[in-house]
Amino acid sequence: MAKIASAGNYGPKIRSDCMVTIELTDSGGIQIELISKVKNYFGDHIISLAQKELAFFGIENTKVKIEDQGALDFVISARIEAALKKADNTISKSYLPEMKEHCKYKTAKERLRRSRLYLPGGSPKLMLNAGLHGSDGIILDLEDSVHPDVKDSARILVRNALRTIDFKNSERMVRINQLPIGFEDIKEIINENVHVVLIPKCESKQQVTDIDTYIKKLKKDKSPVFLMPIIESAKGVINTYEIASSCDNVVALALGLEDYTADIGVMRSKSEKECFFAKSMVVNAAKAAGVQAIDTVFSDVGDMDGLYENVKQAKAMGFDGKGCIHPRQIKVVHEAFLHTKEELVKAQQIVDAYNTAKKEGKGVVSLGSKMIDPPVVKQAQHILKMAKVGGMI
Amino acid sequence: MKKADKFMKNAAGRLVPTIVNGKPVIPFQGVNKYRPTHKGAAPRVPTCIDYPKDCNKIVDSLKEALIKSGLKDGMTISTHHHYRNGDYVANRIFDIAAELGVKDLIWAPSAAFPCHAPIIKHLESGVVHHIEGSLNGPLGDFCSHGKMKGLGYLRSHGGRYRAVADGELHIDIAVLAASAADMMGNANGVLGKHPFGPVSFSRVDSKNADRTLVVTDTLIDFPCYPWDIMGNDVDFVVVVDEIGDPEQIVSGTTRITKSPDRLLIAEYAAKFVDAAGILKDGMNFQAGAGGTSLAFVDFINKMMTEKGIKARSLIGGSTKYLVDMMNNGRTDYIFDGQTFGLEAISSLRDNPKHIPIDIFDIYDFHAKGNLVQMMDVIVLGSTEVDVNFNANCVTHSDGRMLHGIGGFQNCMMAKCTMIAVPSFRDRIPVIKDEVTTLVAPGELVDVIVTERGIAINPLRNDLIEATKNSGLPIRDIKDIKAEIDDMCGIPAKPKLSDEAVAVVEWVDGTILDTVRKVEE
Numbered sequence: 052m053a054k055i056a057s058a059g060n061y062g063p064k065i066r067s068d069c070m071v072t073i074e075l076t077d078s079g080g081i082q083i084e085l086i087s088k089v090k091n092y093f094g095d096h097i098i099s100l101a102q103k104e105l106a107f108f109g110i111e112n113t114k115v116k117i118e119d120q121g122a123l124d125f126v127i128s129a130r131i132e133a134a135l136k137k138a139d140n141t142i143s144k145s146y147l148p149e150m151k152e153h154c155k156y157k158t159a160k161e162r163l164r165r166s167r168l169y170l171p172g173g174s175p176k177l178m179l180n181a182g183l184h185g186s187d188g189i190i191l192d193l194e195d196s197v198h199p200d201v202k203d204s205a206r207i208l209v210r211n212a213l214r215t216i217d218f219k220n221s222e223r224m225v226r227i228n229q230l231p232i233g234f235e236d237i238k239e240i241i242n243e244n245v246h247v248v249l250i251p252k253c254e255s256k257q258q259v260t261d262i263d264t265y266i267k268k269l270k271k272d273k274s275p276v277f278l279m280p281i282i283e284s285a286k287g288v289i290n291t292y293e294i295a296s297s298c299d300n301v302v303a304l305a306l307g308l309e310d311y312t313a314d315i316g317v318m319r320s321k322s323e324k325e326c327f328f329a330k331s332m333v334v335n336a337a338k339a340a341g342v343q344a345i346d347t348v349f350s351d352v353g354d355m356d357g358l359y360e361n362v363k364q365a366k367a368m369g370f371d372g373k374g375c376i377h378p379r380q381i382k383v384v385h386e387a388f389l390h391t392k393e394e395l396v397k398a399q400q401i402v403d404a405y406n407t408a409k410k411e412g413k414g415v416v417s418l419g420s421k422m423i424d425p426p427v428v429k430q431a432q433h434i435l436k437m438a439k440v441g442g443m444i
Numbered sequence: 445m446k447k448a449d450k451f452m453k454n455a456a457g458r459l460v461p462t463i464v465n466g467k468p469v470i471p472f473q474g475v476n477k478y479r480p481t482h483k484g485a486a487p488r489v490p491t492c493i494d495y496p497k498d499c500n501k502i503v504d505s506l507k508e509a510l511i512k513s514g515l516k517d518g519m520t521i522s523t524h525h526h527y528r529n530g531d532y533v534a535n536r537i538f539d540i541a542a543e544l545g546v547k548d549l550i551w552a553p554s555a556a557f558p559c560h561a562p563i564i565k566h567l568e569s570g571v572v573h574h575i576e577g578s579l580n581g582p583l584g585d586f587c588s589h590g591k592m593k594g595l596g597y598l599r600s601h602g603g604r605y606r607a608v609a610d611g612e613l614h615i616d617i618a619v620l621a622a623s624a625a626d627m628m629g630n631a632n633g634v635l636g637k638h639p640f641g642p643v644s645f646s647r648v649d650s651k652n653a654d655r656t657l658v659v660t661d662t663l664i665d666f667p668c669y670p671w672d673i674m675g676n677d678v679d680f681v682v683v684v685d686e687i688g689d690p691e692q693i694v695s696g697t698t699r700i701t702k703s704p705d706r707l708l709i710a711e712y713a714a715k716f717v718d719a720a721g722i723l724k725d726g727m728n729f730q731a732g733a734g735g736t737s738l739a740f741v742d743f744i745n746k747m748m749t750e751k752g753i754k755a756r757s758l759i760g761g762s763t764k765y766l767v768d769m770m771n772n773g774r775t776d777y778i779f780d781g782q783t784f785g786l787e788a789i790s791s792l793r794d795n796p797k798h799i800p801i802d803i804f805d806i807y808d809f810h811a812k813g814n815l816v817q818m819m820d821v822i823v824l825g826s827t828e829v830d831v832n833f834n835a836n837c838v839t840h841s842d843g844r845m846l847h848g849i850g851g852f853q854n855c856m857m858a859k860c861t862m863i864a865v866p867s868f869r870d871r872i873p874v875i876k877d878e879v880t881t882l883v884a885p886g887e888l889v890d891v892i893v894t895e896r897g898i899a900i901n902p903l904r905n906d907l908i909e910a911t912k913n914s915g916l917p918i919r920d921i922k923d924i925k926a927e928i929d930d931m932c933g934i935p936a937k938p939k940l941s942d943e944a945v946a947v948v949e950w951v952d953g954t955i956l957d958t959v960r961k962v963e964e
Contacts, residue, residue, distance in 0.1 A: 066870065089871055091842045092935030121870030124933065151930075179931075180705045183895055217931075376705035 056137035058204040059130035060173070061118040067176040069119040071130040073138050076112045077240050081105055087119035100124055104131050107146050118163065124148065125211040126175045132203035145210070150243070153217040158246040160277065163187045163437065164343055164372040166384045167224060171196035172205035178212050182219035184378035185385075192223040193236050193280045194251045202232065206239045213243035222246045224279070230258060234265060241269050245276055252310065253280035254287045256297040276302050279345070283307035284314045288329045291336030303343035305374070306333045309350075323355070334369040348374035351400055355383050362387030398438075401431035447595040448944040448958070450560050456882055459956040464947055465574065465594045472954040475885055480953065485611030488654045491514040495679075499666075500627040500850055506533075507540045509680040512618065513655035515543030517547045517702060518573075519616035522608075522653065524646040525555035526621065526633055526782065532684075533621045533659055535559075540880055544680060546571060550594070552613060553577040554645035555848045559692065576613060577604070578848020579946065587945050588844045590961035596845075596946030598838060598959070601645065601781075602807025602814075602854035603830070603951050610810065610877035612953060618653035620646045621687040626668035629678025632824045634670065638690045640790055641783025642761075642800030643672035645786025648828075650677040658804040660689045672800070677730030683802045688919075698763050698784045701735030705866060705895045710736050712916060713823055713864050719914035720907050722820050722860060723747060730759035730822045730855065734866050740823050741765055748774050759806065759819065761953040762798070770798065777816060807854035807953040816851075819858040826863045828879045831921050832848060833886030833901045835863055836879040838948060841872055842938045843880055843962045845946065856888035859945050862906065867894040867924060871932045880938060882957040883948055888936040897924050916920045939963040 061070035069087075083101050085094060092295055101115060117127065125148045132335050136142050167188035170177050173196070180191050191212060197205040209225060225240055226249035227233035237248065259280055266276050278301045280287075280294045287294070288311070295304045308326050312319040319325070330346070330366050337344035346365040349358045362384050373384045389399070400418055405428045409415040416423040448461035462469060462612050470478065476587065495501065502650075503509045515521075523534045539562075541549055549572050551563065559582035566572040568585065574594025579587045587596045599607055607613035608789060622631030623639045627911045633640045638661060650656045650673045658924035659682045668675075701707060713913075717723050722742060723744065731737040747755065755775040758766055762780045764787035767776050778798045783789050789839060791798045806815040816822070827846060828836040839845055855861060865874050874894070892899045892906060899921035938963070946959040 089935070092872055093939065095934060095936065096933060121872070122930065123871055178706075180895055183708060217927075249777060379707060 054138060056134050058133035058137060058201070059122075059126075061120060061434070065120045065176075067121055067126065068174070068177060069117055069122040069130055069166075071127070071133040071134045072116040072118075073131070074114040075110070075138050076114060079114075080112060080303055081110070082114045082287065084114075084116045085119065087117070087121075089119065091120050098129060100127060101131060104128055105135075108132075108135055108142060108144065110135070122175065123179070123215070125215040129208040130204070131209040133207045134204065136207075142157055142214050142251060145207075145239075148211055148214050150214045151217070151247065152185050152246055154214055157274070158222045158277070160275075164222065164303055165377050165388045166373060166381045167345070168375045168378060169196070169226075169348070172209045173197050173201055175208060175212070178216055180377070182217055182221050183303050185219075186221050186375060186378075186381045187372070188222035188224050188247065189218050190226050190249060192226045194228050202228065206236055210240050210243055213240060213245065216422070224249055226251060226281075230261065232263065237262070238264055240268060241266055241276065242271050247277045247279050248306070250278060250280045252283045252287065253294055254284055255290055256293040259294055259297040259301065263300055273391060277302040279303045279305050281305045281307045282329070282333055283310035285311070287311075288332045291332045292339055295336045295340035301340070301342055303345050303372070304333050304337040304340075304343040305346045307332060308347040315418055322360075325405060327375065330365075330368055332372075338369065343371040344369060345372040345374065346370040348376050349380065350376065352377040352380065355379070358383050359387050387436070390438055395432060395438055398431035398434040401428060402435060448545035448947070451958075454955065456885060456956060456958045458882055459650075459785050460597075460947060461944060462955075464597065464955070469947070470954045472950050472956045475887055478952045478954050480610065482610075484609050485614070485652045487652045496638055498765050499675065501629055501675075501678060502663075502683065504658070506536055506619075506684065507543070508539065509657045509682050510540055511544070511678060511872035513617045513657065515541065515544065515546055515617060518549070519546075520550040520552050520576075520614060522552040522618045522649045523554070523942045524620060524643065524649070525553055526643065526693075527643065527688030527690070528555075528641040528693050529557040529559045530615060530689030531557065531559055531621065532564050532686055532688050533619060537619055538563055538571055540675070542566055542569065542571045549573045551577065552604075552615060554582050555850070556580065556581060559594040562920075567695060575846065578850070579845045580847050580903070584845035586747045588959070588962045590941075590945050592812075592942055592945065595912045595944060596959065597949065598849055598946055600849040600853040601803050601851045602809060603849070603949050603953070605645075605648045605803045605808050606810050606951070607654050607814075607949075609804070609808070610612045610836045610953065615649055615653040616651035616655065618646065618648060618656045620656065620658050620673055622658050622660045622673060623687070624662045624664050624668055625658045625673075625681055626664055626666040626675065626677030627659045627681060628666055629673065629681050630666070630668040630675040631658045631673040631678070632658060632668060632670050633670070633672065634789060635664065636660065638662075638686070638688060639789050639793075640688070640690060640693055641789050642780060643800060646800050647672065648675070648804065655679045657682060659684060661685060668935075670800075678954050685855045687889065688833070694784050698733045698738070699735060700765070701800055703735075706736045707739050708895045709864050709866065709893055710739035712895075713740050713862055713916070714747060714897055716862070716893065716898055717744065717821050717860075718747055719911040720860070721910055723751070723753070724796040725753040727820045728755060728757045728759075728818055729817050730816070733761040733763050733931050734825050736825060738763065738765055738821050740864065741769070745769050745774055759801075759815065760784075762788040762792065764788055767798070770795070779806065785957065788919060807851055809854075809953075814857070816854055817857045819855075820830060821860040821862060822855045822858040822860045822878045823864050824852055824855055826865050826874075826892055828874055829863055829865065829892050830879045830886070833889040833892065833899075834879045834882055835886070835889050835922070836881045838883050839881040839959060840877070841935065843940045843960060845959060849883060849948070853884055856884050856951075860890050861888060862891040862893055863889055864893045867896045867928045868932050872935055873925065873928045873932050874920060875928060878938055881948060883960055885956075886893065892921060896922060896927060899924060
């Protein structure tokens with residue numbers, strides 16, 4: 052059993068985080084040392100928070116050092132729990148902060164998923180204001196942005212974040228690790244009103260149904276947790292349709308091109324033409340299964356014009372959304388997904404014609420001399436709905 | 445002599461001294477309530493026949509110039525801060541004073557910077573008695589802990605100008621760094637090897653000090669023109685190797701922020717300006733050189749370009765961003781009191797529509813009207829604000845002195861004054877029930893913009909009406925505060941003693957608030 056362990060981050064450039072080091076001792080009671088840039092304001096508060104948490108875990112003798120750069124309570128608390136569990140792996144209880152009312156909102160299977168903002172699961176600073184930038188979804192990432200050594204700590208932090216931070220109606224998503232570690236992620240976070248679980252490097256129907264079954268087993272209330280498999284390999288691309296149609300809770304199929312290009316042995320280019328097949332497969336499989344298709348991230352955060360063009364292209368191919376790695380990308384993505392005025396006028400004409408035909412009891416909808424098929428009406432209705440959400444009409 | 449004595453409650457409800465460093469002062473009486481009736485400063489009357497016939501006033505060293513100027517115990521010495529954190533002159537003055545065994549000097553800089561930390565040893569040894577000017581960094585800490593012998597006296601840029609011109613702040617010797625000067629003392633900041641921009645803060649010193657010294661590292665042939673400082677106001681000229689490090693002028697703040705939250709604040713501020721109907725052809729505005737302000741300028745610039753409109757004038761501190769705007773036809777004029785970066789300095793020197801301004805023209809409460817009153821909108825930063833829209837830019841929430849007032853108070857006279865701040869920093873809420881130090885009365889702060897929403901002062905019903913259907917997140921300030929308090933927790937009150945360490949002067953010369961000693 053490790054007697055000394057630490058969790059968290061501390062340094063001159065770290066903000067809103069802390070490093071907690073715990074030494075479990077046999078005697079001497081509880082000793083807490085606090086180094087904090089907000090000590091004058093929150094020193095007593097942080098000490099008493101730590102004392103309460105240690106008492107909850109039944110710790111009677113320990114030396115605790117908290118090096119703090121303005122971390123909020125849920126962060127300090129997560130770091131203490133992580134350090135404690137690392138020092139004594141027999142501890143299994145969870146010290147849960149109160150679930151705030153603003154964390155309890157629901158999502159819907161059908162909703163806009165134009166943008167989703169990736170947030171590294173180990174960096175509280177980026178989480179705090181993430182909801183202010185208006186993305187359709189936020190992703191608390193436990194996979195690639197979290198170093199393998201700190202997965203446990205990040206999991207606890209993400210759990211606490213889900214109970215505390217107001218993400219302002221963004222859909223609450225978590226990207227888990229590949230199985231089997233992904234199961235541990237699910238266990239920790241699944242009852243924290245997670246709306247969507249992102250499944251990385253998904254290659255088969257089996258992976259999706261295993262996760263769906265596991266979630267249903269652990270979920271305390273019966274509200275569904277939606278799934279978004281991410282296709283990031285040649286095999287995944289070949290199996291897109293079986294993945295997209297694997298279970299009812301799949302709401303979208305996403306594409307990850309960094310890993311995909313590595314897998315097929317090419318360099319990723321700006322035009323992404325080497326990914327054309329993968330993109331087409333994802334769009335087609337998603338639409339065939341009746342779910343949304345979500346495009347990969349655009350990694351040059353300084354190039355907003357490039358992003359706009361890239362998203363325009365994705366939209367033209369049939370994608371419904373785009374991953375974002377910086378908050379400033381969100382607005383550009385939303386703008387690029389908006390329909391043009393001509394598209395809107397046309398869509399409105401089609402919907403009006405449909406409504407008129409319905410009122411008059413006609414089975415056939417026509418606009419001018421053209422017959423309008425039902426899928427075209429559905430698409431027009433969808434365009435108007437998107438435009439309304441996007442503030443265009 | 446007590447540093448501060450005979451305290452009373454002023455019109456803002458703050459307990460302030462009526463005697464500061466042995467001199468009587470007037471407590472704040474309310475916004476626009478106080479008008480002095482006396483005549484202004486009466487400088488020493490010189491006679492030209494007492495000066496060299498050929499007007500060559502060069503002496504061998506700063507030491508000689510100070511001795512010849514009659515440096516003695518208790519004098520007030522002034523400097524300017526155009527070199528910001530790269531100034532070499534002020535430290536040198538007090539090193540010389542220490543060598544000469546002079547005591548109890550008062551330093552009256554237009555602002556002090558962390559590079560002036562060496563003056564702490566002169567404050568400790570008694571060479572310098574106290575500072576009348578901005579206190580921040582190491583000097584702010586020193587004063588905050590009550591270690592300065594006299595009381596700190598904090599004035600805005602306009603307030604300092606006023607105090608010197610009104611005769612309240614008498615300067616015995618002004619030591620003015622200039623990037624170029626001639627033998628007579630004509631001097632400026634745009635020529636020479638280390639240019640810094642206009643000499644905006646110091647003309648008042650050169651006109652009113654008993655003795656005026658020009659210190660330069662580039663001596664040029666007569667005439668040195670433009671002559672921001674005029675040779676016929678100058679007693680001695682000193683040539684040194686280096687007067688400052690221009691690299692340190694731009695250090696820190698003069699780039700557009702990359703922080704997504706601050707960009708969001710700047711975007712809200714810009715959209716608010718548009719929604720309120722302020723963004724229109726011929727508008728005038730000021731935005732500082734901080735990261736958020738520059739982002740605001742960037743957003744405004746884009747909106748103006750989209751709409752095809754143009755401002756009549758902008759007020760700096762100018763940066764390359766403002767210069768680009770003028771070069772791209774987005775403003776007719778730039779008024780500039782402080783210049784950041786070589787692009788801006790060459791624009792100021794070479795473009796007649798980039799106009800250097802004296803602090804009197806823009807900020808002085810006793811000018812017969814000033815430029816800032818004509819500004820349609822001004823965006824400022826702040827350390828704290830409160831639910832009554834009062835603002836603090838001087839102290840941190842723990843009472844420690846962080847910044848000078850700068851133009852903060854003076855800018856309150858604009859048609860729409862906006863404060864753009866994050867709603868919390870390091871879990872410390874920026875919106876308080878009551879600011880720790882009152883620097884600007886709430887009735888003058890029109891809008892507070894945070895990343896969580898925009899709060900409009902209830903006194904500005906016109907702005908409330910104009911923006912009510914804008915779709916912007918306009919919220920009650922108490923509502924934003926409640927959200928932040930819930931997120932961050934409520935911080936403990938700072939531990940401050942009753943002992944005063946500095947006073948904050950309002951633009952009219954009255955005492956607005958007291959800064960108290962910080963207890964560790």
